Amino acid sequence: MISKKTINNILSEYDSKKIRIGTICSHSALQIFHGARQEGFATLGICTEDRKKVYEAFPLATPDEFLIVDNFKDIVKEKFQDNLRDKNVIIVPHGSFVEYVGPEALLTFFNVPMFGNRKTLEWEGDRSKQRIWLEKADLKLPKEYKHPSEIDGKVFVKFSGAKGGKGFFTANSETEYYKKLKEKVKKGIIREEDSLNAAIQEFVSGVRYYNHYFFSIFENYGFKVGKGALELLSMDKRIEPIDESQRGLPDVPEEFYDYTVTGNQPVIVRESLLPKIFEMGNKTILSSIRLFPPGMLGAFCLETIYQPEKGFTVFEISARIVAGTNLYPTNSPYSVYIFKEQMSTGRRIARELKTGIETNALDKIVF
Numbered sequence: 001m002i003s004k005k006t007i008n009n010i011l012s013e014y015d016s017k018k019i020r021i022g023t024i025c026s027h028s029a030l031q032i033f034h035g036a037r038q039e040g041f042a043t044l045g046i047c048t049e050d051r052k053k054v055y056e057a058f059p060l061a062t063p064d065e066f067l068i069v070d071n072f073k074d075i076v077k078e079k080f081q082d083n084l085r086d087k088n089v090i091i092v093p094h095g096s097f098v099e100y101v102g103p104e105a106l107l108t109f110f111n112v113p114m115f116g117n118r119k120t121l122e123w124e125g126d127r128s129k130q131r132i133w134l135e136k137a138d139l140k141l142p143k144e145y146k147h148p149s150e151i152d153g154k155v156f157v158k159f160s161g162a163k164g165g166k167g168f169f170t171a172n173s174e175t176e177y178y179k180k181l182k183e184k185v186k187k188g189i190i191r192e193e194d195s196l197n198a199a200i201q202e203f204v205s206g207v208r209y210y211n212h213y214f215f216s217i218f219e220n221y222g223f224k225v226g227k228g229a230l231e232l233l234s235m236d237k238r239i240e241p242i243d244e245s246q247r248g249l250p251d252v253p254e255e256f257y258d259y260t261v262t263g264n265q266p267v268i269v270r271e272s273l274l275p276k277i278f279e280m281g282n283k284t285i286l287s288s289i290r291l292f293p294p295g296m297l298g299a300f301c302l303e304t305i306y307q308p309e310k311g312f313t314v315f316e317i318s319a320r321i322v323a324g325t326n327l328y329p330t331n332s333p334y335s336v337y338i339f340k341e342q343m344s345t346g347r348r349i350a351r352e353l354k355t356g357i358e359t360n361a362l363d364k365i366v367f
């Protein structure tokens with residue numbers, strides 16, 4: 001893995017007055033560019049030629065400069081890395097960034113400073129490590145089945161990486177599990193190699209809440225955690241075809257049994273549930289500090305299902321900005337109570353970087 005020392009050395013060569021914020025043109029890039037600009041940063045978009053037009057279609061969120069690649073994976077090539085470093089770029093990783101380039105490549109070859117703690121990618125990307133992180137945080141998690149033969153109730157079957165729910169399915173028995181898995185591979189919905197690494201979880205019933213947090217080590221107002229502050233910036237709920245399956249009643253067409261994320265809706269929780277939401281965020285941070293210091297920094301999302309009798313179950317963590325935050329480019333029903341000015345997650349990241357620069361502590365939040 002790339003060492004922190006290597007990145008610190010690169011960072012020390014950067015001109016702190018000319019830092020650019022860069023990311024891959026996908027996922028939450030518009031929000032990241034828009035927010036960076038609001039905080040006075042220049043921006044760079046890593047883009048493919050065919051997507052450029054889309055990013056020019058939103059002038060207030062168009063990056064100041066494009067770095068055109070044939071394939072996003074190419075970004076680890078030396079000539080592109082040199083280009084990014086020459087331009088003092090700090091990368092803000094998002095879900096598609098990690099999915100397209102791959103956590104392995106980012107951890108091993110990508111010597112460009114990134115916002116946050118790079119070690120987080122390893123703890124998020126490796127399913128068993130993620131489980132240890134959340135278990136040690138003492139969060140309620142869905143039961144996991146090591147082998148299909150253990151299936152003893154309704155299970156939810158998923159595949160690693162930010163696949164956006166594509167190919168995920170439910171099963172009630174080992175026989176049903178193999179039958180559905182085979183069908184999906186045959187139809188090309190999931191790859192053979194992914195099918196060998198399926199995660200089998202208890203199917204959790206209830207209402208989904210995707211909580212968007214931000215942990216700042218520079219602030220100590222509001223909800224204090226360790227030496228920093230935990231902000232609840234916003235919340236969303238994903239929209240998946242299965243959510244609308246009742247439209248096909250009484251004989252629901254097969255196509256509705258699909259968990260692919262197609263969009264996001266804004267939500268808020270009952271105010272009396274907020275203590276639990278903060279408690280979960282708090283424990284997640286503290287556990288990360290113990291396991292991989294300095295722990296989780298910046299934006300992250302706990303994906304939860306709430307059932308009144310069982311409380312919140314956390315089925316996933318996204319340890320970076322999530323696309324659900326795109327709902328709130330200005331403010332959310334929570335961020336208005338923290339900031340007087342407009343504040344998106346993208347802008348919040350830029351603000352943290354700005355504080356890092358102003359206090360000469362950029363190396364504390366960049367790895």
Ligand code: AMP
Nearest residue numbers: 142156165201202203204238259315316
């Ligand atoms: P994920 O990629 O893990 O965020 O999952 C995609 C979607 O699958 C979620 O938005 C949920 O609707 C659903 N899901 C994931 N895990 C579970 C689970 N254990 N029980 C029920 N639904 C789940």
